[in-house]
Amino acid sequence: MNTQREWLARAVEIIRAEQHRSADTHLIGVPLAHAPGIDLYLKDESSHPTGSLKHRLARSLFLHALCNGWIGPETTLVESSSGSTAVSEAYFARLLGLRFIAVIPAATAAEKVAAIRHQGGHCHMVDDPRQVYDTAERIARETGGHYLDQFTYAERATDWRGNGCIADSIFDQMARERHPVPAWIVCGAGTGGTSATIGRFIRYRGFSSNLCVADPEHSVFHRHFADRSVLTVTGPVSCVEGIGRPRVEPSFMPEVIDRMIAVPDSASIMAARHISRVLGRGCGPSTGTNIVACLELIGEMVAAGASGSIVTLLCDPGERYASTCFDDAWVAAKQLDTHAGAARLQHFLPLAV
Numbered sequence: 001m002n003t004q005r006e007w008l009a010r011a012v013e014i015i016r017a018e019q020h021r022s023a024d025t026h027l028i029g030v031p032l033a034h035a036p037g038i039d040l041y042l043k044d045e046s047s048h049p050t051g052s053l054k055h056r057l058a059r060s061l062f063l064h065a066l067c068n069g070w071i072g073p074e075t076t077l078v079e080s081s082s083g084s085t086a087v088s089e090a091y092f093a094r095l096l097g098l099r100f101i102a103v104i105p106a107a108t109a110a111e112k113v114a115a116i117r118h119q120g121g122h123c124h125m126v127d128d129p130r131q132v133y134d135t136a137e138r139i140a141r142e143t144g145g146h147y148l149d150q151f152t153y154a155e156r157a158t159d160w161r162g163n164g165c166i167a168d169s170i171f172d173q174m175a176r177e178r179h180p181v182p183a184w185i186v187c188g189a190g191t192g193g194t195s196a197t198i199g200r201f202i203r204y205r206g207f208s209s210n211l212c213v214a215d216p217e218h219s220v221f222h223r224h225f226a227d228r229s230v231l232t233v234t235g236p237v238s239c240v241e242g243i244g245r246p247r248v249e250p251s252f253m254p255e256v257i258d259r260m261i262a263v264p265d266s267a268s269i270m271a272a273r274h275i276s277r278v279l280g281r282g283c284g285p286s287t288g289t290n291i292v293a294c295l296e297l298i299g300e301m302v303a304a305g306a307s308g309s310i311v312t313l314l315c316d317p318g319e320r321y322a323s324t325c326f327d328d329a330w331v332a333a334k335q336l337d338t339h340a341g342a343a344r345l346q347h348f349l350p351l352a353v
Contacts, residue, residue: 037307076145090121154193192252199256219244282318
């Protein structure tokens, strides 16, 4: 075995050992009011070593690139990201002793930037979020490195048939619950990799569950879902980091999605704050987006007299957004409605007195 193959074998073993050390993430039951027969669960992806759902994706992207021969012992790794994927990729790059550069929007929460740097990554800021792709490609080219490109490879790098993927984990953990096969699984879409994994797994295993994607109001994904000719959007960029995109990403697969719900930014921020108080722990704004969609589905199920379970994701911790969605001055500066969706939130998820 030559030196390159020896390094590759060791690199793959390091990442597989990291996965072996990692326990599964918790499935948290969330008490509901005024919704008899309906159960809501949050899969806590914030408990990964790098604090978010993107830990799974980063691990898969690294194994995919390593086994394709795209990464060697001197390769500089580059990614375009809104923050959380870059945090996780910086962690894996450090495990392998590789340089990592994250190309991120300048508006990325300061806490995420600090987390990337804490993991040993370097940050390259761009003013326009739409510039992250071309800038990352250019830096990879100029450094002779590899552009990990989560937006292209997320759906193909993840083993959606099982093997401990997030969908496999959800159904395994739900097996002993009152309604073991969820009526709905709700997630967001940034790369589209998570929704592609869950949607494919549902079909592969023959489950009756439906997949709903909660999408920020300024994102292109829900527009593309309704009209496949819509590929990009211009205008305002969502302040919900991690989900929603201005262009349809290669990993987004609308064919495996049953429904999309567009969620106003104000509602996402307020729901993130509310569910954080309900749980007694911080949840990021993309979790808020998921909660808004879940409550819409719960309202419809209640009106129809239906019963069943809904599973969604706690994507990352609220502490990463202390300077943004949990800061009153930031919320005011963004002119976000501080009462958005409050009545529905309090109706189904009342705060303890």
